[in-house]
Amino acid sequence: MMGMQATNLQNLPENYVMKFWMYHAMTWPQISFVAEDHKGRIVGYVLAKIEEDSEEKGEPVHGHVNSISVLRSYRRLGLAKKLMLLSQEAMASVYKAEHVSLHVRKSNKAAIGLYRDTLGFEVAKVEKKYYGDGEDALSMRLSLKDP
Amino acid sequence: MSKVLPTPAKRILPSKEATLFKELLTLYETRQLKKGLKTSDQILKKFPEHGETLCMKGLVLTHMGKREEGIDLVKKGVRLDLTSHICWHVFGLIQKGEKHYEEALKSYTQALRFDKENLNILRDAAQLQTQLRLFDALVETRHTLLRIRPTLRQHWVALAVAHHLNGNLAEARKTLEHYERTLKNVPDYDIEHSETLLYHIHLLEEMGEFSDALSLLDINAKSRSIVDRAAIMEYRARLLSKLGSDEAEHAWRVLIEHNSDCYDYLRGYLSNQGLSLDATSTDALTILRQFSTQLPKATAPRRLALNIASRDDFRDLVKPYLLSGLTKGVPSLFVDIKALYCDDSKRQIVEEIVEAARADFSPDSTSPSPSSSSAPTDLEPTTYLWTLYFLAQHHSYLGRPQQALETIELALAHTPTLPELHACKARTLKRAGDPFGAARCVDEARLLDGQDRFLNTKCAKYLLRAGLIDEASAILDATSPGADLEDMQSLLYLIEEADAHYRNAKLNLALKKYLAIFNEVEDDQYDFHGYNLRKFTLNIYLTLVKWEDRLRSHPAYVKAALSASRIYVALHDDPSIAKAASSAPQLTDAEKKAKKKAKKAAQKVQEDVKKAPAASANEDKGLEVTLPKDDDPEGIKLLSVADPLEHAAKLLHPLSALSTNNIDAWLAIYDVAVRRKKFLQAVKALNCARALNHEHPELHIRLVHFRQAVQALPQQLPAPIGPLVTEALAKLLPDEVSLDTYNGQCLQRHSSEPLAVLAAAKVAHALEAPLQEVEEIVFGTLREDSKLDVPSALQVVTFLTSIKSERLEEFRKACDVRFEVSTVFKPAEELQGLRKRAQVGEEETKVESPAA
Structure with missing residues (x-):
């Protein structure tokens, strides 16, 4: 958890207090993953949750990727893709999640490329001014049902 | 009753x-x-x-x-x-x-x-008892709750967990078994039940009841009561291994095929065969090679093979690994590889291969060598770039700053816009003793990719290392101001800023940051003592409790506690430090500006707080104390405590149980104990330190100090402490040896080790040797065969300053010559100039980098 938080603080503008990280790990321990270097230091993570209440709103149970990050110095190793795949699989197998959703900054071309081209996500809608600094978010989702 | x-x-x-x-x-x-x-x-x-x-x-x-x-x-x-x-x-x-x-x-x-029998009160009491780790009482409370409401599922598992925490695994097991027998009509696909079963299996495993654990697992996996398939596979492999079953190998193989980059799985597979990843072994190597062939996308088996291969095997394996990394342009390749350098022959082989690659990839390579494995024609020009990048890091790491800088300049001439290259140059300069140039370079990297938080953070870190605290804050403010970083517990930020204040002799501000580390993490667990039981996520909960118990062994805490305790000891030895800090020193312009800004921000927070209640009078603010206004932003109060040693002892207390292998921790514990007149504690600390490294230079200083402290006592310590201390001291430093002789012997034994020489000089000074003699010893660090490096040379400078040596400038000059790239040994005026230039670096005006 501390490693995840440290990586997040080093890398991303969206940060959270420790208890937020704990809350996710304690509630859905199966679907978040970390990548470590050969010394066991954390260099990337994916933090995910399950939207369960949504059943009432007519939405099926689905996973949501809260935050994913790989240290700049550990890019081009395919870590983000591996982390995403592990999380997606756990969401489907443990929680029977029907799809997985996430938000991404509109300007983040590299990430959008990974989600759309590599992992098969599609843009569901655009959320205006989603981020603290006023940037729009793309809301993306991927079905987890067997094709 | x-x-x-x-x-x-x-x-x-x-x-x-x-x-x-x-x-x-x-x-x-x-x-x-x-x-x-x-x-x-x-x-x-x-x-x-x-x-x-x-x-x-x-x-x-x-x-x-x-x-x-x-x-x-x-x-x-x-x-x-x-x-x-x-x-x-x-x-x-x-x-x-x-x-x-x-x-x-x-x-x-x-x-x-x-x-x-008030359920609410009992439940809250249980949470408090867990927080306070009063497990006997907790078991009793959980019992009462279960007796009052036996129909509530969570009351059963809560009692089991209480027994478990209390170390009574057998009772925990009984409780769970009883509970499972009473269960009726568990719905299909019940994740809570699934987690409870996994907890039960884990408990059995912890008790060493492997076959019971395995059969419970198999039954419930088959009936689909356990829904976490990944967990099933992991538990199975582990249990089969522990039972020595033939099926274990297959179970591990399935896991590896599932996630081939998990070190634990590969380790599990090998250890099941009686093989380890820590020693050279041809059998293990054969297996890893098989996995590499079967799973072409997996990187872990390839990388692990490099650890255990030797000589020709290593050469054969590392070559494709390196070339593929260079061609793909993997930025972490060097960091990944350098761990192998503890073996000199491996370092040599890597160097040979990459140097050869550089010759092959070079655009003006006159004769593409026919032996080259990759045809130069279809090479991307970036491969050459990444090769240079690798070599620059290689030389920098091995303490060859000149070569590193030459290589990096070649790369920069090739592609001036790659931030990694500037960051690499910065790192080289930092290592070689030029923190200002380093800060400037990393700032250039930052300007090339302004959106990138990673570079931003690096830049702030380097500015802090150069002592430019205000400039660092300005950079950090762009993403996340210091107060936020403290709330989020950015350990990197807290430690680096505290260290920077420490180096700048602003002990009050340093102490403030050191003490901010982990001040809330222990409170954070409180709610989970109830929450996880309701959610039935029990295994992860027990991990959390254990993690919290070991929290203070985290390197960041250890570092902060040691530094803070050093400050407290200094305060005890010289109380005038606190007064000097509180008598408002002359602020620099930058500091004034920062202060004004902080004041403004604080005002804004106050206003926000004022505004809030007007919004809704009915709003629930909860019972938790909202952060009171910081009435000590400068840390002056922290510095003016009446009993600094007691504060230090409190900070160090967790380390004596959690950091038993850290010699610095024992030395700090000694420093505090001897000043508090806790002589038995002092003896214990010295004995523990000695067991870890009896030749440690800092231990040498303490041993002499201890003999002096005991001899200086106005009267003998009363029995039984007195005789015990005398006896222990005689073992640590025999009575018949005079301190001068003892010091001289140490110096002779370690004459080429700068820190040992420095320690001998400090001891000589403490024994009131003439200044000239002390200086003579210190200058021994400059001898040809001395392994002097920049950090230890800086320690020498600090010592010479503290004894007001007139030969300080002479020493600095010698270091300036010895460490060509360094700037830290330049005269004070010149340093001022360098500082300014580093500050300018963050503005648009680009300063030309000095020729390497």
Whole structure:
């Protein structure tokens, strides 16, 4: 958890207090993953949750990727893709999640490329001014049902 | 035993008020605070001395943000009705909100005396007992809860977990088995049940009951009661291995095929075959090679093979690994590989291969060598770039700054816009003793990719290393100001900024940051003592509890505690430090600016707080203490404590149990103990340090110090301590050896080790040798064969400064010559200039980098 938080603080503008990280790990321990270097230091993570209440709103149970990050110095190793795949699989197998959703900054071309081209996500809608600094978010989702 | 107490007359209300009181309780439960306040006033109008109502009103007021007024009422209410469980419960809630767990538990215990079976009170008490790690009491409370409501599933697992925490695994097991027998109609696909079963299996595994664990696992995996397939596979492989079953190998293989980059799986597979990843082994190597072939996308088996391969095997394996990394342009390749350099022959091989690759890839390579494995024609030009990048890091790491800089300049000439190259140059300069140039370079990297937080953070870190604290804050403010970084516990930021203040001799500010580390993480676990039991996520919960117990072994805490304790010791030895800091020193312009800004920000927070209540008077602010205004932003109060040693002892206390392998921790514990006159503690610390490394230079200083301290005592220590200390001292440093001789022998044994030489000089100084003699020893660090490096040379500078040596400049000059790239040894005026240039670096005006 501390490693995840440290990586997040080093890398991303969206940060959270420790208890937020704990809350996710304690509630859905199966679907978040970390990548470590050969010394066991954390260099990337994916933090995910399950939207369960949504059943009432007519939405099926689905996973949501809260935050994913790989240290700049550990890019081009395919870590983000591996982390995403592990999380997606756990969401489907443990929680029977029907799809997985996430938000991404509109300007983040590299990430959008990974989600759309590599992992098969599609843009569901655009959320205006989603981020603290006023940037729009793309809301993306991927079905987890067997094709 | 329990006797029913008669209700005291003063508590009984007439029926109208009694109804109102019930209403008040409901209003509080539903957090209708404003109405609750009105109702309580209605009762109090007629019965101003009604303790329970006073407490409830106080509680409501506290929730509404009127903490002081509220707490006064609660205290008054408790005094007026000392036998009311409501009064004590409310008092306990308030204390819990203040994070005074021990006092809160006392109040809860009082409340339970008067209402033995109150579920809410029992549940809260259990959480407090867990937080305080009072496991005997916890088991009892959980028992009571289960007895009152045996139908509630979570009461069963809660009792099992309590037994488990209390170290009684057999009882935990019995409780779970009993619970599972009573279960009826578990719905299909019940994740909570699944987690409970996994917990049960884990418990059996911990008890060493592997075959029971395995059969429980197999039955429930088959019936699909356990839904976490990944967990099933992991547990199975582990249990089969522990049982020595033939099936284990297959189980591990399935896991590896599932996630081939998980070191634990590969380690599990090999250790099941009796093989390890820590020693050279041809058998293990064969297996890893097989996995590499079968799973072409996996990187872990390839990388691990490099650890255990040697000589020709290593050469064969590392070549494709390196070339593929260079061609793909993997930025972490060097960091990944350098761990292998502890083996000189491997380092040599890597260097040969990459140097050859550089010749092959070079655009002006005259004759593409035919032996080259990759045809140069279809090479991307970036491959050459990444090769240069690798080599630059390689030379920098091996302490060859000149070569590193030459290589990096070639790369920069090739592609000036790759931030990694600038960052690499920065790192080289930093290592070689030029923090200002380093800060400037990393700032260039940052400017090339302004969006990137990673570079931003790096830049701030380097500015802090160069002592440019205000400039660093300016950079950090762009993404996340210091206060936020503290709330989020950015350990990198807290430690680096504290260190920077420490180096700049701003001990008050340093102490403030050091003490901010982990000040809340232990409180953070509180809610989970209840939450996880309701969610049935039990395995992860036990991991959390263990993690919290070991929290203070985290390197960041250890570092902060050691540095803070050094400051406290310095304060004890020289109390004038605190006075000097508090007598408002001359602020620099930048500091004034920063102060003004901080003040403004603080004002804004205050205004926000003021605005908030107007928005809704009914808003629940909870019971937790909202952060009070920081009345000591400069850390002056922290520095002016009357008993610095007691503070230091408290910080170090967790380390004596958790960091037993850290010699620095024992040395710090000694420093504090001997000053507190805790001589047995001091002896223990020295003995532990000695067991770890009996030749450690800092230990040498302490041993001499201890003999002097004991001899300087006005009278002998009383028995039994006195004789014990004398005996221990005689073992550490035999009586018959004079301290001068002892010091001289140490110096001779370690004459090429700069820190040992420095230690000998410090001891000579403590033994009141003439200054000239001390300086003579110090200058031994400059001898040809001395392994002097920049950090130890800086320590020497600090020491020479502290003894007011006139040969300081001579030493600096010698270092400046010896460490060509360095700037830290330049004369003071020149350093000022360099500082300024590093500051300018962050503006648009680009400073030309000095020729390498």
